[in-house]
Amino acid sequence: MYNRCLIVAGVLRQGNQVLLVRQRGRGDSSDAWALPGGVVEDGELLTEALAREIREETGLEALAVGPLGYIVQLDNAAGEFQPLVFIFEVPEWEGTIRPADPDGLILKAIFLTLPEAIGRLRALPWSSMREPVVAYLRGETRPGSVWLYRRQPEGDERLVKQS
Numbered sequence: 666m667y668n669r670c671l672i673v674a675g676v677l678r679q680g681n682q683v684l685l686v687r688q689r690g691r692g693d694s695s696d697a698w699a700l701p702g703g704v705v706e707d708g709e710l711l712t713e714a715l716a717r718e719i720r721e722e723t724g725l726e727a728l729a730v731g732p733l734g735y736i737v738q739l740d741n742a743a744g745e746f747q748p749l750v751f752i753f754e755v756p757e758w759e760g761t762i763r764p765a766d767p768d769g770l771i772l773k774a775i776f777l778t779l780p781e782a783i784g785r786l787r788a789l790p791w792s793s794m795r796e797p798v799v800a801y802l803r804g805e806t807r808p809g810s811v812w813l814y815r816r817q818p819e820g821d822e823r824l825v826k827q828s
Contacts, residue, residue, distance in 0.1 A: 698785035703722070
């Protein structure tokens with residue numbers, strides 16, 4: 666049985682800085698840096714979920730959700746978690762950074778210079794999270810691009826197509 670899941674995340678910029686969150690997964694002993702975002706709940710539109718996730722993870726209020734940055738699909742042949750991820754630009758927001766994650770998984774939220782943010786994102790252990798965000802923030806891929814990955818039997822993720 667496949668467990669398909671919609672995920673949204675946002676790119677919030679402040680000058681030459683990008684907002685990242687340091688998060689820990691359930692049951693994980695290590696943490697990772699990522700864009701703020703999370704799972705779309707039943708009955709939510711993508712933009713509603715994104716605004717909620719940004720508010721919970723950063724304390725900021727998304728006033729507008731802008732264009733689609735990129736999409737990532739991960740096919741997991743083992744029948745496990747199969748995310749479909751939508752990354753949007755968030756050009757308008759207000760407030761003060763004050764994470765209030767109800768799950769307690771967000772350790773920190775901070776604006777980092779673009780090179781610092783890319784450096785931290787390059788440390789992500791999952792290709793499907795790391796490669797698209799780094800390429801997008803570097804301007805190496807066009808907005809609205811689609812990244813298709815397939816998890817291999819040995820556990821590695823392989824890029825099948827990027828368009």
